[in-house]
Amino acid sequence: MAEHRPHVVILGGGFAGLTCARALRGAPVRITLVDRSNHHLFQPLLYQVATASLSPAEIASPIRSILRRQSNVQVWLGEVEDVDVERRSVRLRDGALSYDYLVVATGATHAYFGHDEWAPHAPGLKTVDDALEIRRRFLLAFEAAEREADPAARRRLLTFVIVGGGPTGVELAGAMAEIARQVMPRDFRSIDTTTTRILLLEGGPRILGAYPPVLSEQARRQLERLGVEVRTGALVTGIEPVEVRIGEERIEAGNVFWAAGVAASPLGARLGAPLDRAGRVRVEADLSLPGRPEVFVAGDLAAVEEDGAPVPGVAPAAMQMGRHVARTIRRDLEGRAREPFRYFDKGNLATIGRAAAVAEIAGLRLSGLVAWLVWVFVHILYLIGFRNRLLVLIQWAWAYLTYQRGIRLITGQPELNLRRARPPEAEIAASG
Amino acid sequence: MAEHRPHVVILGGGFAGLTCARALRGAPVRITLVDRSNHHLFQPLLYQVATASLSPAEIASPIRSILRRQSNVQVWLGEVEDVDVERRSVRLRDGALSYDYLVVATGATHAYFGHDEWAPHAPGLKTVDDALEIRRRFLLAFEAAEREADPAARRRLLTFVIVGGGPTGVELAGAMAEIARQVMPRDFRSIDTTTTRILLLEGGPRILGAYPPVLSEQARRQLERLGVEVRTGALVTGIEPVEVRIGEERIEAGNVFWAAGVAASPLGARLGAPLDRAGRVRVEADLSLPGRPEVFVAGDLAAVEEDGAPVPGVAPAAMQMGRHVARTIRRDLEGRAREPFRYFDKGNLATIGRAAAVAEIAGLRLSGLVAWLVWVFVHILYLIGFRNRLLVLIQWAWAYLTYQRGIRLITGQPELNLRRARPPEAEIAASG
Numbered sequence: 001m002a003e004h005r006p007h008v009v010i011l012g013g014g015f016a017g018l019t020c021a022r023a024l025r026g027a028p029v030r031i032t033l034v035d036r037s038n039h040h041l042f043q044p045l046l047y048q049v050a051t052a053s054l055s056p057a058e059i060a061s062p063i064r065s066i067l068r069r070q071s072n073v074q075v076w077l078g079e080v081e082d083v084d085v086e087r088r089s090v091r092l093r094d095g096a097l098s099y100d101y102l103v104v105a106t107g108a109t110h111a112y113f114g115h116d117e118w119a120p121h122a123p124g125l126k127t128v129d130d131a132l133e134i135r136r137r138f139l140l141a142f143e144a145a146e147r148e149a150d151p152a153a154r155r156r157l158l159t160f161v162i163v164g165g166g167p168t169g170v171e172l173a174g175a176m177a178e179i180a181r182q183v184m185p186r187d188f189r190s191i192d193t194t195t196t197r198i199l200l201l202e203g204g205p206r207i208l209g210a211y212p213p214v215l216s217e218q219a220r221r222q223l224e225r226l227g228v229e230v231r232t233g234a235l236v237t238g239i240e241p242v243e244v245r246i247g248e249e250r251i252e253a254g255n256v257f258w259a260a261g262v263a264a265s266p267l268g269a270r271l272g273a274p275l276d277r278a279g280r281v282r283v284e285a286d287l288s289l290p291g292r293p294e295v296f297v298a299g300d301l302a303a304v305e306e307d308g309a310p311v312p313g314v315a316p317a318a319m320q321m322g323r324h325v326a327r328t329i330r331r332d333l334e335g336r337a338r339e340p341f342r343y344f345d346k347g348n349l350a351t352i353g354r355a356a357a358v359a360e361i362a363g364l365r366l367s368g369l370v371a372w373l374v375w376v377f378v379h380i381l382y383l384i385g386f387r388n389r390l391l392v393l394i395q396w397a398w399a400y401l402t403y404q405r406g407i408r409l410i411t412g413q414p415e416l417n418l419r420r421a422r423p424p425e426a427e428i429a430a431s432g
Numbered sequence: 433m434a435e436h437r438p439h440v441v442i443l444g445g446g447f448a449g450l451t452c453a454r455a456l457r458g459a460p461v462r463i464t465l466v467d468r469s470n471h472h473l474f475q476p477l478l479y480q481v482a483t484a485s486l487s488p489a490e491i492a493s494p495i496r497s498i499l500r501r502q503s504n505v506q507v508w509l510g511e512v513e514d515v516d517v518e519r520r521s522v523r524l525r526d527g528a529l530s531y532d533y534l535v536v537a538t539g540a541t542h543a544y545f546g547h548d549e550w551a552p553h554a555p556g557l558k559t560v561d562d563a564l565e566i567r568r569r570f571l572l573a574f575e576a577a578e579r580e581a582d583p584a585a586r587r588r589l590l591t592f593v594i595v596g597g598g599p600t601g602v603e604l605a606g607a608m609a610e611i612a613r614q615v616m617p618r619d620f621r622s623i624d625t626t627t628t629r630i631l632l633l634e635g636g637p638r639i640l641g642a643y644p645p646v647l648s649e650q651a652r653r654q655l656e657r658l659g660v661e662v663r664t665g666a667l668v669t670g671i672e673p674v675e676v677r678i679g680e681e682r683i684e685a686g687n688v689f690w691a692a693g694v695a696a697s698p699l700g701a702r703l704g705a706p707l708d709r710a711g712r713v714r715v716e717a718d719l720s721l722p723g724r725p726e727v728f729v730a731g732d733l734a735a736v737e738e739d740g741a742p743v744p745g746v747a748p749a750a751m752q753m754g755r756h757v758a759r760t761i762r763r764d765l766e767g768r769a770r771e772p773f774r775y776f777d778k779g780n781l782a783t784i785g786r787a788a789a790v791a792e793i794a795g796l797r798l799s800g801l802v803a804w805l806v807w808v809f810v811h812i813l814y815l816i817g818f819r820n821r822l823l824v825l826i827q828w829a830w831a832y833l834t835y836q837r838g839i840r841l842i843t844g845q846p847e848l849n850l851r852r853a854r855p856p857e858a859e860i861a862a863s864g
Contacts (some may be wrong), residue, residue, distance in 0.1 A: 144509075147510070189503075
């Protein structure tokens with residue numbers, strides 16, 4: 001059927017890829033969207049899954065459900081291994097696809113600045129599975145502390161370090177502090193969870209470095225009010241199972257979470273185009289590959305500048321790029337000239353626990369409850385297309401009214417041994 | 433504090449253990465409840481997690497949250513390795529506990545009738561992780577079929593066998609048929625999911641063998657209306673990656689799920705008491721161990737008879753046993769004589785997809801929509817204590833009204849390769 005229609009292959013079902021596919025609705029093309037996971041993820045709320053405030057299903061939706069009414073799209077679950085731009089074909093781990101147009105929107109993942117050996121001790125937050133792993137470690141630490149007799153070991157278990165003071169680190173630290181200090185105390189008998197130490201380490205001079213300095217300062221104050229120790233200019237030089245090093249200083253911490261670096265998807269390097277320092281692909285003004293007008297890069301993987309400043313790796317930018325690529329393909333098919341991509345900056349938002357946030361929207365700087373309400377509104381708005389919008393609202397209202405965080409499930413532990421959460425030299429707590 | 437109070441150690445936070453702990457509220461004892469997972473699971477709805485209709489958090493609740501207002505309970509996350517009834521102590525994988533009273537309520541797990549080699553090809557359904565694994569395989573099969581070019585391989589991928597015609601097998605088969613035939617068709621382009629084959633194999637002469645024959649027959653008819661092939665007298669003799677054998681007959685099936693046998697927790701054999709054929713512990717009339725009045729066995733692990741018939745391994749029975757043990761401990765402490773356990777049979781219920789079920793309550797036999805409404809009512813009732821009761825109701829109402837099953841997330845796939853879901857000889861589908 002309609003084999004003469006150009007075949008558009010979209011790699012990645014994130015904000016850029018999904019928006020591109022949807023913007024091609026009704027266009028005379030056939031689309032294959034490939035993603036390694038079966039769901040589109042509302043990543044801005046992923047930290048709430050990591051802190052057990054939302055269930056995965058509340059922020060993730062199967063891609064093929066989202067696109068089920070769009071008849072020109074086929075969704076493939078598959079892992080892309082390579083792209084051959086000469087032969088116009090994509091190699092999957094278990095198959096292959098040829099294309100007329102290619103949209104590479106495989107995004108970014110977390111990176112350890114050349115210290116991949118830190119990965120097992122400091123998990124990052126990009127996928128649902130990442131979030132469930134962080135949740136598991138966070139909750140298990142309290143379980144182990146409840147059974148720990150040695151005060152020093154207990155202290156260590158109740159110390160959490162978050163590396164990286166961008167929005168993810170800030171939101172993670174705020175949510176963890178809030179849960180430990182306001183929600184958990186009633187649940188435990190032996191430990192006082194209000195003594196939990198949460199450290200947020202930022203290598204640069206301030207947290208939320210991409211935001212105006214005023215908001216960074218307000219975010220810091222709001223975090224400190226929640227009991228988070230914010231340390232700037234703190235460049236991590238080592239991470240071991242129960243220790244973080246900052247130069248000569250050593251911090252004993254049972255758990256370290258990574259929110260510091262992102263690296264572009266390695267697929268970018270397979271396209272034969274120049275990359276920037278972060279591995280992102282330098283594209284033309286219309287987001288196409290230099291010399292390859294049939295290949296586009298969109299979202300976090302694309303290095304795009306607007307008025308001399310880089311377009312940030314945020315969801316609204318990715319959606320705008322996806323939409324632009326779709327528009328360009330339509331113009332091609334109609335024989336009209338291409339137009340350059342223009343980024344429209346909608347502002348910045350970060351939330352810091354219950355009813356506290358910082359925001360910069362259209363030049364307006366907000367903080368505290370007002371910013372938080374804006375944050376809730378914007379996120380509910382963006383969840384459009386998610387069946388679960390209403391459920392998430394109810395969930396939030398419930399958590400807000402009852403001060404409860406109910407979804408504290410630990411899953412995915414084939415072998416349970418709390419000793420693994422403790423340093424090797426620690427004693428076994430025996431109690432009768 | 434109150435170290436002279438007797439120490440009651442409860443092993444297992446299922447229906448029996450949790451009910452026992454709650455029934456000891458305010459009693460002059462200190463309780464330690466040990467479970468290998470941090471949550472109590474509403475197991476009767478676990479098949480809905482396996483079929484992606486509910487999220488884990490909607491049927492599981494952290495044990496320590498449930499018990500947080502009961503000050504005489506301490507919850508320990510830990511895996512029990514052994515019990516020494518002589519020394520009155522419990523050995524955990526990473527610690528130890530001594531007791532004055534012990535309540536063993538570690539339940540049952542699925543068993544493969546001495547064919548443990550079937551386990552990797554036919555996962556069972558007892559824990560949240562089991563349910564997520566079944567969901568993953570069920571959903572991945574459709575993803576692989578969507579990309580499969582060879583009709584025979586596609587057919588195989590869309591054939592699911594469920595072994596065991598008890599309530600779990602019946603509910604799983606009904607839910608899977610419904611999803612494949614009524615919910616999924618719109619989502620796929622290459623495959624027709626209404627051609628999905630679901631076989632329910634039962635070794636005995638009828639499904640739901642513990643129910644009255646009339647209900648078995650009605651359940652069979654309701655399943656067949658949903659498109660399930662029900663086969664009784666079908667004793668499975670072999671399970672390979674893509675094949676099930678019944679004697680000489682071979683059925684090609686991409687996925688097999690196990691709902692056939694249960695075996696008592698191996699801890700039962702460590703108590704030094706006689707066991708029945710299923711490995712359950714033969715207890716005294718008061719549920720205590722013969723010659724060990726301070727040790728009780730409750731729930732699925734206890735072999736109890738009522739009027740010559742075994743008490744079934746269902747949630748109401750487990751809760752009644754847990755309550756009885758608590759009452760017995762209280763009577764001991766008050767110097768009153770013990771009483772024998774009496775089982776009150778509340779009836780039987782099994783659901784078969786949307787708005788269809790069979791029920792036997794107080795001698796009354798129901799089927800179809802009426803039975804289904806009873807089923808919904810009873811389950812909502814039992815979810816009492818679960819914060820999520822309201823959310824589950826909303827979720828069900830939503831699914832009922834929209835005919836949608838939204839939570840079709842695949843998680844926990846470290847390496848994606850759909851070829852693994854196919855038999856070794858199958859070709860790689862390459863499409864352009």
